[in-house]
Amino acid sequence: MLSEELKDTIQAGYRAVLQSKGYRARLGQRLMIAEIAKTLGNIEVDDSGARLGESHICVIEAGTGTGKTLSYMLAALPIALARGKKLVVSTATVLLQEQLAQKDLPDLIKHGRLPFQFAIAKGRGRYLCRSKLATVLDIDASLAPVQTLFEDELAEKLDEKSVELYKDMLKSCDEADWDGDRDSWSTPIRNQQWQRVTTDHRQCSNRGCAWFSECSYFTARKEIAEADVIIANHDLVLADMALGGGALLPDPEDTLYVFDEAHHLPDKALSHFNYHVRINAAKKSLDQIQKMLTQMSGHIGSNAGLEEQLEKFPEIKKTTDENLVFALQIVTSITESQPPSDEYQWRFELGRVSSDLRVIANNLARQYSLIVHSLGLASDALLEKAKDNIELKPIVEQLYPRLAMMLGRSEIACRLWQSYARVEDDSSGAKEELPTARWILAVEDPGLADFELWSSPVMVGDLLQDMLWSRCFGAVLTSATLSSVNQFDRTRARLGLPQDAVYKEVPSPFDYQKNATFEVPAGAADPRQGQEFERALIDQLNQCVQLDQATLVIFTARQQMYKVLEGLESELKQIVIMQDDYSKQALIKCHRDRVDAGEGSVIFGLTSLTEGVDLPGNYVSHVIIAKLPFTVPSDPVEATLNEWLTANGRNPFWEISVPDASLRLKQACGRLLRSEQDSGRITLLDRRILTKSYGKAMLDSLPNYRRIMG
Numbered sequence: 001m002l003s004e005e006l007k008d009t010i011q012a013g014y015r016a017v018l019q020s021k022g023y024r025a026r027l028g029q030r031l032m033i034a035e036i037a038k039t040l041g042n043i044e045v046d047d048s049g050a051r052l053g054e055s056h057i058c059v060i061e062a063g064t065g066t067g068k069t070l071s072y073m074l075a076a077l078p079i080a081l082a083r084g085k086k087l088v089v090s091t092a093t094v095l096l097q098e099q100l101a102q103k104d105l106p107d108l109i110k111h112g113r114l115p116f117q118f119a120i121a122k123g124r125g126r127y128l129c130r131s132k133l134a135t136v137l138d139i140d141a142s143l144a145p146v147q148t149l150f151e152d153e154l155a156e157k158l159d160e161k162s163v164e165l166y167k168d169m170l171k172s173c174d175e176a177d178w179d180g181d182r183d184s185w186s187t188p189i190r191n192q193q194w195q196r197v198t199t200d201h202r203q204c205s206n207r208g209c210a211w212f213s214e215c216s217y218f219t220a221r222k223e224i225a226e227a228d229v230i231i232a233n234h235d236l237v238l239a240d241m242a243l244g245g246g247a248l249l250p251d252p253e254d255t256l257y258v259f260d261e262a263h264h265l266p267d268k269a270l271s272h273f274n275y276h277v278r279i280n281a282a283k284k285s286l287d288q289i290q291k292m293l294t295q296m297s298g299h300i301g302s303n304a305g306l307e308e309q310l311e312k313f314p315e316i317k318k319t320t321d322e323n324l325v326f327a328l329q330i331v332t333s334i335t336e337s338q339p340p341s342d343e344y345q346w347r348f349e350l351g352r353v354s355s356d357l358r359v360i361a362n363n364l365a366r367q368y369s370l371i372v373h374s375l376g377l378a379s380d381a382l383l384e385k386a387k388d389n390i391e392l393k394p395i396v397e398q399l400y401p402r403l404a405m406m407l408g409r410s411e412i413a414c415r416l417w418q419s420y421a422r423v424e425d426d427s428s429g430a431k432e433e434l435p436t437a438r439w440i441l442a443v444e445d446p447g448l449a450d451f452e453l454w455s456s457p458v459m460v461g462d463l464l465q466d467m468l469w470s471r472c473f474g475a476v477l478t479s480a481t482l483s484s485v486n487q488f489d490r491t492r493a494r495l496g497l498p499q500d501a502v503y504k505e506v507p508s509p510f511d512y513q514k515n516a517t518f519e520v521p522a523g524a525a526d527p528r529q530g531q532e533f534e535r536a537l538i539d540q541l542n543q544c545v546q547l548d549q550a551t552l553v554i555f556t557a558r559q560q561m562y563k564v565l566e567g568l569e570s571e572l573k574q575i576v577i578m579q580d581d582y583s584k585q586a587l588i589k590c591h592r593d594r595v596d597a598g599e600g601s602v603i604f605g606l607t608s609l610t611e612g613v614d615l616p617g618n619y620v621s622h623v624i625i626a627k628l629p630f631t632v633p634s635d636p637v638e639a640t641l642n643e644w645l646t647a648n649g650r651n652p653f654w655e656i657s658v659p660d661a662s663l664r665l666k667q668a669c670g671r672l673l674r675s676e677q678d679s680g681r682i683t684l685l686d687r688r689i690l691t692k693s694y695g696k697a698m699l700d701s702l703p704n705y706r707r708i709m710g
Helices: 004-021 025-039 068-083 094-111 128-143 160-174 192-194 216-226 234-242 263-270 278-298 304-337 354-388 389-419 461-469 487-495 531-544 557-567 582-598 636-647 654-671 697-701
Strands: 055-061 086-091 118-120 229-233 255-260 274-280 345-347 437-446 446-458 472-478 502-506 517-518 550-555 576-578 601-606 622-625 680-684 706-710
Touching: 004 025, 004 068, 025 055, 025 068, 025 472, 055 094, 055 192, 068 094, 068 229, 068 255, 086 094, 086 622, 094 160, 094 229, 094 263, 118 216, 128 160, 128 263, 128 389, 160 461, 229 234, 234 255, 234 636, 234 697, 255 263, 255 278, 263 389, 263 461, 263 487, 274 278, 274 389, 278 354, 278 389, 278 446, 278 654, 304 446, 345 636, 354 389, 354 557, 389 437, 389 446, 389 654, 461 487, 487 502, 487 654, 531 557, 531 622, 550 557, 550 582, 557 576, 557 601, 557 654, 576 582, 622 654, 654 697
Parallel strands: 055 472, 055 502, 086 229, 086 255, 118 229, 255 472, 517 680, 517 706, 550 601, 550 622, 576 601, 622 680
Antiparallel strands: 274 446, 345 437, 437 446
16 A cells, blocks of 8 residues: 555645745646556565556656646655666657756655655667767778778768768867767767777677766766666667667666556557668678678687687688579569568568468578577687787777677568468468468669568567566556557557556646637538549638648648649648758757747648657647548558458457547647647548548547537
């Protein structure tokens, strides 16, 4: 049970914040604090302190303006401190991490009378690798002996701006003016420039590196070890889980998690557990591996383990090459004999791979297991040699990242071929076990046509249950959009949450009835009418967009967006800003500048603008949604899942399409009111919400806007 002492601590913290900042209590915020405190405070433990039961997870939908950060911090932090657990707050993006670290948590420390230490946790890829920086500058300055080992990273000599950037980085590190965090560098860094001077867990030699004591990443990790609250992101949490948990963050069993913007978690997880391999590129990579092993032997001298791998590898490479040729022939035959499921894409029905490709995949899985073993032994031999000979340390620092990168690629290839070799189907057709999506993608490498094979789970609920929910001490998941058609079923299924998880929707502080209307005009049409629907969109936009106001128009298809633009009256067309013409940041700035100058501005964008865009007050007074945001299941993962549901007598439209469209509609509507003072209107130009059976459920799942139905 939640102790009276903890209740008092939580309540006192809330009162202190309200009093110090002059806030008034919000019902939704109080309910959110109470629900989190009750769920986490009632977690039972055995004599060793291990959690008992499955009622340790709290899922809360809280709209914009609720004050989610303050709610979950005030409720979860005192419980974590009392239980001796770490509190990991995970956000969807690095940008939100920075907001928590620079604004929200310092503000809570100042006003909440709740002292605690916090640190921000990012993956190695956000930090500078001093060893790679030194290597890149050395290679560019001279023809170093290992230059050929970096040929895919240094395809040409560095341009002057890159050299200048890297020298500035080196100087800033030497003078302790920069902490090595990409996000704190004073100017934007292009991804290509950054990738040359960062690393990952495979390429990092840890204590074997000469720069270990000055490493930005490991310096940051020392702060994490001392922190009560760790600000992470979903990608980092999932990467930690993939490594077994406790590798990058505290052990899940000793952690309370808060997942802010939790609706992103399923898609983030899918991206972590898919694999892909390019066949021709894999053949080229084998040549590079053999070349590297030979060069390693020349640099580090005699080593029994390395020499054994050098002796075995030519035969392994020969067999692998032969099987890759067979795989390419089979894949080419498939693409020539079957129509694509989408442009340049061929999907295996229900993920079932043809028997001939499965046989070759089984051979390649065995061969890549041997390659991974060989590269692992070579890697160990390299580090061991450096321990015995300090003079070899510089050359090891140059060789090891390249070897580790090849090992990482080989591990991914091994998993891909293992997936393609797996027998999942049976002759009866439908089955209860979820399939794996598998597909072929035609790609164009520089000067070489290639085929990329992909494998992905269709849902990650079981993976998250095994790796995270079953292990963590407790968790809170929150977002403004977790329920769809007034239910949490879709979120529960996608995240694999236990049956005993607590679900709650807390009220928003916004007065939707007073401040906003939801309108479906009489001229709204049915998208199934094709060109007639597009003409109706043009007519409605010409009528309902006020030229002196700020408007956001959301489309579901790029082609339709451009066709509608062409048909607009010239006066309206002149104030339209197209999403494709700007980065998101530049788009918002251009729009704001126009509004600040007293001009009208209309943003034309796709559904990606329904998240991460904050335009409060008069920056948006009208949100227009061209069409209900159903998506065509061209994505191979979604298409495979739909196929499986149909094969099992279920209806993917009602189970997936309607809930997902309902959630996306709610997200689009959420662009209008960003504070309690905002007002405006939402117009939907898709008549199906009034005529189809799912329309009422979608309408009822929206906030209580004042409705105007034509």
